Amino acid sequence: MVAVTHLKSLQAVELAIRMGSLKEAADALGITPAAVGQRVRALEDFLGSDLLLRGRSGLKPTPELEQALADLQMAFAALERVTSSLEFQRVSEIQIVADPDWAELWLAPRLSSFREAHPNILFCINGSGDVPLRLGAPDVRVDYGDGRDEPLFTDVLLPVTGPDNPRRIADWDPVLQMEGMPLLHLKAQRDSDDHPGWVEWFQQFGHRETGPNRGVHYQHARLALEAVRENVGFLVCGLSLVLNDLRDGTIVNPFPAAQNLTAPQPYRLALRPDADKRPQVQRFVAWLRTQAHETHREIQEFLAT
Amino acid sequence: MVAVTHLKSLQAVELAIRMGSLKEAADALGITPAAVGQRVRALEDFLGSDLLLRGRSGLKPTPELEQALADLQMAFAALERVTSSLEFQRVSEIQIVADPDWAELWLAPRLSSFREAHPNILFCINGSGDVPLRLGAPDVRVDYGDGRDEPLFTDVLLPVTGPDNPRRIADWDPVLQMEGMPLLHLKAQRDSDDHPGWVEWFQQFGHRETGPNRGVHYQHARLALEAVRENVGFLVCGLSLVLNDLRDGTIVNPFPAAQNLTAPQPYRLALRPDADKRPQVQRFVAWLRTQAHETHREIQEFLAT
DNA sequence: TTTAGGACTAAAGATAAACTTTAGCGATGG
């Protein structure tokens, strides 16, 4: 019996072949490409032969590796089943406290894909400020604001309205299109300097000179956005919260994308110190960071149009 | 795709089940039982559940582990095939320089079992002092003598002779059984204080008062032992070199086992600094240490009779 | 042809993992 050594190196080699590049393998493993390269090199040095051919069409196994590749792939496929099996058997609940609008409009719609992949992980999601005291510190906390916690992404704020409303302002004063139009607000925009709204938007881009804070103030973004979809009025809100609506056309941006306000603060992630030892929490947080990165990319993409 | 973590822990768990104890798993892995225990505990803490039941009849998998065990065993069986495949493809030569008698009489007979298991490893074995200069430092060196190199085992020296000779001394003087008997010597015993022979043996145990260094002196033990088998005479030599002959009865020890001399020096192992990075050298050296330990045990066993 | 960007790598330094050692506990067998 030969005791297998260089387990991490073997994993790196198998993943590099599977993903096609050291960079993709690094992303999958959550380490840097340099670290993956070092793992591969360490095994190659130990064996005294190359395992990967680095070529213009990506990575290919050398003939030596080719002979062992089926077993290598079988091994890590089996280990992935082991890992899933061992983790699956422990139904695990993750306690999340988050900015309520963000949780309801950004996290919840996306969470279904995570739940599908991890049915044994349950979520208990509360809005900031209304957590039952008996629960203690949550595993994961996502807040909008300053601080030293890890930034997830920074939103941009821009006007949105129902699909019919752009016609209303097209028939209006060509300079003061928003003069007299029905404005909708979030209470946070009135109460906090960190939450820009119409007042800040008009100051920077014009389109209206009187009554910038006139109109209905909503506690929750969901209700405000329901009104927006009904063509009730115009709202300045975070782009990340309405990406799907914009894509679907149920909500539209009546002004050029460049006329936006960068949010003064990002959404930030904090973990309870021990929580990140649990594999389920690690899985969720890795997924969350991926989704946040995707949202950042989509925001940049939207702004570039 | 779930990136597998705790690879060494998974290996420890699989081996512990396979070998039946943490200690056996530690021996197989070349680490301490404490280290194996820590690996297992680390994975159990990470998952939040036990994997091994520690009981009076050894280790058993918990129900949780039981569900994943087939995949786990398949994974490491495949990885062992990978390891063997990758190493097998590189025919490798190991350069050995050793005490000539030891190499010829102790190592060579045992090496066939190693060669069988590792047909891709070739050996180039030279006696100390007659190594072709072009080879440079050998990978492995085994010498008899003092120094700081790792001791393999310490031999004991005792008289041996052919199967018929004990009758010759039984019919002789009851106190000076060896008086006048034909003595055989190794030249090293005449030339070096580190190689005890008849002179030292008679000084300590008696049986002869005149001519302790009379008789034929052989350069190599093999030729001396051929003469011993032919009942030509009596020789004092290292027990490790004649264990098989003693077991077979082709050579006998005519005096009680307790009448032996411990060798002043052990056989010592030295590796060229880089050589131990090569897996083939590591395999060989691990095997060598195992064989040396076995010889030590057999010597102790022989002396206890 | 030049420039910019992406992937990979070597080397150095920092951090985390992993090992050994020590001391002790519990169980078992003589």
Added chain:
DNA sequence: CCATCGCTAAAGTTTATCTTTAGTCCTAAA
């Protein structure tokens, strides 16, 4: 009852592994 063996916790040491920095090479686009 005592000795031995297997296991474990804790502390300290050593090794592995990672990140960062700086650079190279290749490819694609201008």
